[in-house]
Amino acid sequence: MPNTHRRAALPAGASMRPLLLAASAAIVFAVNAAGLFAGITIVLPHLIYLPIVLAAYWFPRRGIVFSLALGLGYLAMALPFAGGEPGVIVSALSRAAVFVAVGAVVSFLTLRLREQEERYRGIFNNSEAATFLIAPDETGPRIEEANYMGTALLGSRERDLVGEPVTRFFEDPGAWEEVRARVFRDDAIYGYETSLRRTDGAAVRVLVSGGRLPDGRVILTLVDITARKNAEDALREANTRLNMLGRLTRNDLMAAVSGLLGRIGGGMQQFRDPVVRRYLDDLCEDARLVQRRAEITRDYQDLGLRPPAWQPLQEVVRGAASQLPLHEVSVRAWVERVEVFADPMLEKVFSNLIENAVRHGKTVSQVVVTYQLRDDGLAVYVEDDGVGIPEAGKEEIFAYGIGGGGGLGLFLVREILSITGMTIRETGMPGEGARFVIHVPPDGYRIV
Template sequence: MTGRRRSAREDTRLLLLAASVLIAFAANAAGLLAGITSVLPHLLYLPIVLAAYWFPRRGIVFSIALALGYLALILPFAGSDLGLVVPTLARAVVFAAIGTVVSLLSLRLREQEERYRGVFDNSEAGTFIVAMGEAGPRIEEANYVGATLLGSTEKDLIGKPVAAFLDDPGAWEAFRTEIDRNGAVYEYETVLRRADGAAVRVLASGGRLTGGGIVLTLVDITARTNAEDALRRTNAKLNMLGRLTRNDLMAAVSTLLERIAAGMRQFDDPAVRRHLEDLSLDARLVERRAEITRDYQDLGLRPPGWQPLQAVVREAASCLLLPGISVRPWVERVEVFADPMLDRVFANLIENAARHGKTVSKVVITYRIRDDGLSICVEDDGQGVPETEKERIFAYGIGTESGLGLFLVREILSITGMTIQETGTPGKGARFVIHVPPDGYRII
């Protein structure tokens, strides 16, 4: 259908071009017979410009042919009259030059238009040109993806009001206000209502065009949001299952400790009592591990976000009992993109220093911008970590409470691509370095 329309349009243009050529040459021939040679040649500009604009790849040849035809028409009448020959030659050169210039400009314009059409028609996003008129914003043009997104066809969408496809009537006004304020809008989330009534969640982006129109692109995120909702529900169910399992485990451990205590009261044999004491220590270790997992049960449940580091550190330190230890954060103006449980990271590192540093009197948190991202340093002046333990302290099951805590610290940081390692000098203090990727921090 599109090919037939294009062929019919070209046939019409060829007829108009042929008619303009015949009229121009007929008028010039009649003018020569009447002795008029200075005005009527300007009629030839019309077919030259039309041919160069409509058929730019053949416009240069056409203009040269038209100039030669003009010479063939005029020179026989001019004879040896230089007053007529020279202007005729000059006009012929001008005809060819104008045809060449217009053809080149039109060819460049055609290439840009084809490039625009290629982007517009083949974009994976629904793309619309919205005209702003007295009757409100209406769709002036739409690509195939956009028409499919709205459950219609490109032809049927032309002239339709944009607001008719919005689930929230006020969404367009908010969108346009943002464009008027900033010139463009990116990733504006809203809900569309298809022609069949189905709801489609999209990310809308748009910008102002010359002439007052708006180019609008829509990306369907319905499947993504549905998957995110399903994942969120699944995480909530897993979280609930973990909570129930932990409660059952804590109840079983509590019962076990009661039975061990009863055994300690019942038996006097030293060997039996030592065995029961060992069982009690193991049971209490399981109990402490279960308590720690309760603190981290929401890990990854909520989406990451930008967090002011100074406030996070101060909030973490305020919840700890640190007699004789000062916490000095020097991380103003730094924000990091991290899991909402980032405060547990610093609480654990500070508590780890207070519990195992023995001679710790201060914990200092600083940062340094590097070529590969940001380094956040948590340093203390305690005894430090032995070289053989620097990596093992992050492994699951190493040590008691601190081992599991540092394991979870690494897990929390890894959610947004951060890493942690211990680089301190044994005997001079521990130094934990958190590496933040380049897109994971900002200075405000």
């Protein structure tokens, strides 16, 4: 594993610790022995805390044993000088007990501290995200530490990165300033997208997250999204080209259909034979069907081309209703404060549902849009008081080629919603009105 050598490596001077510990204990006991011979029994015993604390910190798993040994050693040295006085004996025993207690507490706290350090060291070293520790400096922020993924991201080695100014790797110098400002203002930053420049000159796109540490240093985690961004750019370019091709094809098709309709109209004026006229009527209807479907594809040519966004549902419904010939049908929306994460063509969803109610509901006088919070997300209801939809047709209406207007409206409604994980179904009672239920996943809506 990368960087595992750190765990095995001993800190500088670690091999000298037993010798230093033995020397400090010997000196402290020598001083206390001299003090006892001189009749000093109060101040000098406190010096024994020094080797106890050092032992408990350097060797926490043996700290209690060492402090117990020092306590017993102190008793063996102090009791002969007690002269049988109960007060002096109790005082010596109390000091020995405190020595052991101090060693136990320091050992426990040191073990906990090292466990936490090992835990966070493991997270730092083995994280799949590139992680950097940035320290302030008089000449600017510098990299103090980097994990394996960080060195791989920048195409370098840790010893070459340590001490380097972090601004060197930001393609836009202003990006680091914005990251730093937001970290020191909000104590953290999440999902900030920017570009870095590797040591070999190659650019990488990253998502930056980070937080401020109490000592003023900054911990940064970077996720490489270069491949994802390249795929998104390629997909966007492909969609743009397909969109252009579809537009050109549709224009040619519309021109051809218009020409065909003109020739059929000329034939209707030229021929009086009922059989021929009926044949021409059928041709005209087929041509108009092609024309309607071409017009619908024009409305939906940008489907999925632009990224989804948060949209206020009340405004979306009102915008859809304002563009439709509603005649005497009223549209009421009770979805204030609700926002959904959806394709920018969400307005077409409600436009189609409302238009479908007006055209096919026969007795429709009102369309009502409401919502309900549920355990599995949000339910948006689009209801009317028309004739409803027969049980056999509740799923069929969403199929391609079914229904009026070329049969694409409700099919595309389902496609638009599915882009962000939403679903739609019809649950109304035949004869009592249609009731479309749009299910929004838990992460796809918010109340503002």
